[in-house]
Amino acid sequence: MTAETQPRGRKPRRLTASRIGIYAFLVFAAAFFLLPFYVMIVTSFKTMPEIQQGNIFGLPTDFTLKPWSTAWAHACTGVNCEGIRVGVLNSFEIMIPAATLSILLGAINGYALSFWRPRGGNLIFAVLLLGAFIPYQVYLYPLVRMLSKVSLYNTLPGIITVHVIFGLPVMTLLFRNYYVAVPVDLFKAARIDGGGFWTIFFQLMIPMSGPILVVAAILQVTGIWNDFLFGLIFAGRDHLPMTVELNNIVNTTTGTKAYNVNMAATILTALVPLIVYFVSGRWFVRGIAAGAVKG
């Protein structure tokens, strides 16, 4: 994928009708993309009586912070009323080890596959590649059985294992594609100097892998945080990630719906990936390009 450079489109001619049209389109599109975020924010600061009046796009007239504290500490999922804060901790407990392990394993795979050409390497690559595209539904039931056999089903290590398993294809592809571009002569020189598999990996490859490690971290942190399906099935009652907690809070069938609390909880859940997005800027786009698994 080409690195982004300066815009190279046609030269702008003064402020013609077409220039105005271009800006009108862009502003309109921007409004469309921002609208849901705006609605989330204003709803979360309104009182329920105000929401009942039905001005979903209006600014709050009776400004309140109560929905936020309720969402954080008291929102109910069924009979549990501990708020979304439980899910935050769970999500971090799942995300940090799962992201670290899958990145490490992906880096080892990419390095081994591109430089050492081990027996069966092509098979590993083919299976992982295909595995990245196949719907998860095919793996779920046997995986539940296998994990309960080794007492990992509905545990924290269990859900981490699942994330490592399904993060492996993209991580392996990412690092393989990165290491393939590293000059083989560099590797050969390290070999002549007597470097073994792990020496070369930790002392030569990892120090060279800065950019791709950042991209991998962005992909895994946002991907694992945003996961719903695996958390729902494998995490167990005590370790439900934030996305599952959020859906339970919002789509709970008991009681009247507190839309303001729901929106506050929704923003809280979206916060971590949004921070990653805004802090990482162009790296996020690189992550997309890399996640596009171009060979």
Add this chain to the structure above:
Amino acid sequence: MKPLRLRRLSAQVALVPTWIIVIFAYIGTILWTIRISFTSSGILPKYDFVGFKQYDRLFQSSRWTISVENLAIFGLIFVIGCLVLGFLMAVFLDQRIKGEGIFRTIFLYPYAMSFIVTGLVWAWILNPTLGIQQAVQNWGWHGFTFDWLSRGDRAIYLVGFAGMWQSAGLVMAILLAGLRGVDEDIWKAARVDGIPPWRVYLSIVIPMLSSMFVTAVVLLAIAVVKVYDIVVAMTGGGPGISTEVPAKFVIDYLFNRQNIALATAAASVMFVAVLVVLGPWLYNQYFRQDRRAS
């Protein structure tokens, strides 16, 4: 220096965890799923053999037929919507405009958020009683109705629309990178020849970007087949079963309706469908290239 065999050995040892995952979590689970789909299992697996009975039941089930139809509708709206909107945004952003970075950031931020968040927000905006409909009525247009989310024949369109909102930025980012790679000389030549820009985009630029379009379509198609979260968050499959999708069908029958044989039959159908469509493309993309390179 250690002998060659030994050095290769450490590479093999390093790949042991991956081998375990590949053999058990990928190949093993797929074979196991397919095996169960040929049994009469209910809550617990039973290892008898009933042939294609579950597949017969599956295709006679209206819930499954509706799921597949919904997948097609969702997929069309989602993929075409993302491609058109994403392409337009990329082209308009590539016109040396002011504040490009801000626009780009705005167009792409939904992609950082989960389908759960996307579904919940749009379900709220499109809420038939307190959402857009009520807001527009309050503005004075009293006859305005927009209750598609509670209409069985329309709700799935809105799910596709919300999905498009989340992912259009992805297409924009991929195509914008492609547009930046288009040679400046092409634009100069077109200007000299007096060819209108829209014509250049249509006849020259789009064909040049075909590999980027393919990448985008593949990424979107994966999201379509896997679609689950956004339906759960936005409609829960309802009203009734009108927005059910295959992935949800499988999960429901596995974990709530306790019919694992039917669920695995549905999962196997999804697997084979993806394999048939994607297999040749993957082979083309990776293994033919590899051979040419080495």
